[in-house]
Amino acid sequence: MSMQLLVHHHVIMFVLLFWCRIVTETKPASSSELAPPIAKPNCTTHCGINVSIPYPFGVGPNKDCYFNEWFQIDCNESTGHKPFLRRAQMEVLNISIDGTLQVKSPVTFFGACKGKETRQAPDLTGSPFVYLDRKNMFTAVSCGRLATMRSNVNFFLGCNSTCDDQSTDSATYRCGTIGTNCCQTTIPLNISVFTTEILPRDQIDGCNYAFLVDQDWFLNNLSSYRAIQGMDRVPVVLEWNISLDNTSHKEFEGFIGRKVRPYYANKANNDSTPYCKIYNRSSVHCFCPRGFQGNPYLLQPCQDIDECKLNRCMDPDVVASWNFSGSPICENFAGGYTCYSNVTRATCDFGGGGGSSCYYRPKPPLLSRAYRIRTVLLGVFMGPGLLLLLVGAWYAYKVIKKRKNIKRKEKFFKRNGGLLLQQQLSSGEINVEKIKLFKSEELEKSTDNFNIDRILGQGGQGTVYKGMFADGRIIAVKKSKILNEGQLSEFINEVVILSQINHRNVVQLLGCCLETEVPLLVYEFIPNGTLSHYIHEQNEDFPLTWKMRLRIATEIAGALSYLHGAASFPIYHRDIKSTNILLDDKYRAKVADFGTSRSIVIGQTHLTTAVHGTFGYLDPEYFQSSQFTEKSDVYSFGVVLVELLTGLQPVSAVTGSEGNEYKGLATYFITSMQEDRLFGILDAGVVMEGSQTDILTFANLAMRCLNMNGRNRPTMREVATELEAIQMLIENTCNVPQNYNGVESALSDINEHWDAVSSSTESASNVGLSSPLDEFPQSPSEAW
Structure with a gap:
């Protein structure tokens, strides 16, 4: 009888196990096993073999499948079943939901x-x-x-x-x-x-x-x-991006700015609703919460990621935090996963975005009195030792971290040209008293960790941030874009040049920092942007008067005259332009951006270099010979004088037979002077406020600066002296005889050389090697 019962028991167990296996194998796939939707219902999800079409993109004429006509995709026989942006007519190779x-x-x-x-x-x-x-x-x-x-x-x-x-x-x-x-x-x-x-x-x-x-x-x-x-x-x-307008704002309303519950390492983090953010007040970007995946632009709940299928419990980061015996077993939950051990009944919960919470739940044993006493005594004697061990480990960690940080800063110091700077310091080329080596922590704190909201402007040599020290001093921090050794030399060159300069109309260098990933320069803060902004953009709050234009020109000329002749070594700026002239709180001119400048030995007449410059300002004689002289700076300054007179851009587009052609302002100005059309191209404010005599004298000076033959151009000292004379005459309201002889002389010089170099002038005025952000300013605070 007992034998029969045993057989029946085994049969029943076999049937139950077989039934459980069938139920397990035929159980419907969980939501985490299904592929998340990428397009709206009844809309095509793929074009060709490999290109998926997620919303807001869509295929075909059904307008509900795509956000607007810019996101419409053509995929039919006419395109060879390849996806094409319908309006842009560009073949699509891949679309990513990240934008x-x-x-x-x-x-x-x-x-x-x-x-x-x-x-x-x-x-x-x-x-x-x-x-x-x-x-x-x-x-x-x-x-x-x-x-x-x-x-x-x-x-x-x-x-x-x-x-x-x-x-x-x-x-x-x-x-x-x-x-x-x-x-x-x-x-x-x-x-x-x-x-x-x-x-x-x-x-x-x-x-x-x-x-x-x-x-x-x-x-x-x-x-x-x-x-x-x-x-x-x-x-x-x-x-x-999806532009923020009435249509998009209405569609994404309720998801924009939705608060996402912060992650806690437990199974309560199951909110799968997508959320959206507004960027630059103009576009909407949507995201799935951490631990979930899918297309957030469908504005439907995202799908849980099954981390167990990705074998996350064996990831190095998870294993590193797993300090219990036994191999971890994985269990998935919405928004995260659990790794646990049956050996020690230990559990660690992990979120989809990282982080963990581990705990140990032992089975309560039956402990003897002697075992409890032994455990208490062991704890009494081991406690101080463990505390000492923890203190020692913490101290060792701090020492190792400090050493790593020091080595990292030393590495950056060498890579950023620190050895070259030390060489310049030892040779006496740098004024040590003027240059301060700032700590990286000090500059990071002053710029709020280089927050994008602190950006004053960007240029080819770097990005400039506004900063404030603890004592309230406002500074400008230039974060250089160092890509090769040549640019490192330009960075060190700017430090060397500015350390030698002490002039009220030149931006003052306060110091530098070389222990960061890219080198940093610290300047005095110049609050009112660039001269180019006030010349070429309408500013009703602060228009440039004729007297202000003359004063600014005189200040720039004085600074350049100082660089050419009064500094300890003659300095050629090599990139004079209106975007490199800044205006301080009293609208005084400050010459900036000495990255391409060079100092020369006294008695040397020129510098032979690869051609550097900016469209519209480049000296044609320098462009032909690659020999930069002080007269090359004079030519560039002459273009700035013409900008002050006319309010025109240094390079402008002219529609010709072969499309747009680009003409330099210098050529246009010289031609207008030759054809006696000067007063037809002047800025309206200049004509209304300046006297004819003063304007002709100013224009005559600009003509001489733009002479094709560098030897016939005046020096910057002569230019500064003449501008000061004009300024004094205006202040004293005296009449100045019209200098028509000077105008005729300048025109005669230009006619003498015009035919021989006209083609070169055309090329020189349209060729430059400056980076794109140096050439046409985006804003009044363009980087220098």
Whole structure:
């Protein structure tokens, strides 16, 4: 009888186990096992094999499938079943819900390129797309040519190549700002349209081409940059956003600014509702909470990530915090997961975004009295030892951390040119009393850890932040963009130059910091922006009067005269322009940006260098000979004088037979003087406030500064003296005889050289190697 009961028991257990297995295997998949939706219901989710189409993008004519017509995707037989942005007509390679997409952009060919057409990139103005600056590089393949790129916000940038028939044509071989047979440079922020050109256009030999390209694709998928010649289009990365307007605000209402519960390492963190944020008061970006995934723009609950399937309990970070015996077993929950051990009944809860809460729950044993006494005595004697061990471990940790921090700062100090700066200090070239070496902690605190809200402006050499010391002093901190040893030399050069200068109209350098990842310069704070802003933008609160223009010109001339002749070593600025002239709280001129300046030995007449400069300000004689003299600064200052007279930009676009051509202000001014049209191009305020005699004398001086022959230009001391004389005459309300002889003399000199160098002047006024942010200011506080 007992045998029968045992058999029946085994049969029942077998049936129950078999039934449980069937139920387990046929159980519906949990929500975490299903792929999260990426598009709206009844909308196409993919085009072709590999390209998914998440909302706000959508395929087809159904308007409910996409946010607006800019996000509409064509995918049919006419496109070869490849996704195309309908309005932009660009083939889509990949769409990311984080706000980027990869598309194909045309390669622009120049010269003898068989079977190739010259195409420019499509105009994305007014669209939600811009070319992503941190992902793309402007690239040109040419031999000894200057490749330029002009954006929709009047940014110019360029790179130059040299020729070497024996060079390796790999995609990464010396393809820099000045590369061999190939050159590359970065692009500014928020570009939606651009045109490319290779100069000079009438002397292009062979096949040359320029293009914007995804730099990761360029480096990882090409063995040679020559391979681009066989392509019509290359990948670029666009950034997309949803503009904040009445439609979008209404659709995302309730999700914008929604408070997300902070993560606590427990199973109560199960809020899967997406949330949205507003960026720059103009666009909406949405996110899933940590531990969840999906398309937040569908405004539906996101899906839990099953971390157990990703084997998260064996991640190094989890294992490092696992201090219990036994191997961890994983259990998933909404928003996180649990790792536990059956051996010690230990549990650790982890959130989807990191962090943990571990605890130990032992099974209560039956302890004897002797065991309890032994345990108490062991605790009494081990307590002080454990405390001592913890104190020692904490002290060792602090010492190791301090040493690592010191080594890190020493590494940055050497990399940022600290040894070169020490060499300059030991040689006596730097005024040690003027230069203070700031601590990184002090500058981080003064700029609120370099908060973007503290940015005063950005330039080719770095970003300038507004800071405040504990004593209330306001400063400007320049965070340099150091990419190579050449730029490090420019940074140290700026320290050397400014340490020698003591002039009220030159921005004062307070010190520097070399123990950060990129070097920092600390200047006095100049609150009223650049001279360019007041010349070229209407400012009803503070218009530039004729007397103010004359005073500012006199102050700049005095500062340059000091640099050329009164400093301990003559200093050539090499980048005089209105965006490098700042105005302080009393609107006094301050000359800034000495990154490309050079000091020379007394008695030396010129400096032979690679051509540096800015469009519209570059001395044509320097451009031809590569020999920079003090008269080259005089030429650039002459362009600033013309800007003060006319209120015109140094370079302007003129529509010609072959599209837009770019003319320099210097050429336009000289032509107007020759044709007796001076008063037709002057700023209205100058004509109304200045006397004819003063204006002609001022214009005559500008003409002499712009003389094609540098030897016939006045020195900066002569320029400063004449401007001071004009200023004194105005203040004393005296009449000054009109200097028509001087005007005729200047015109005669220009006519003598005009025919011989007119073509060179055209090139020189339109070529420069400054970075794009140095050439046309975005705001009154453009970086210097």
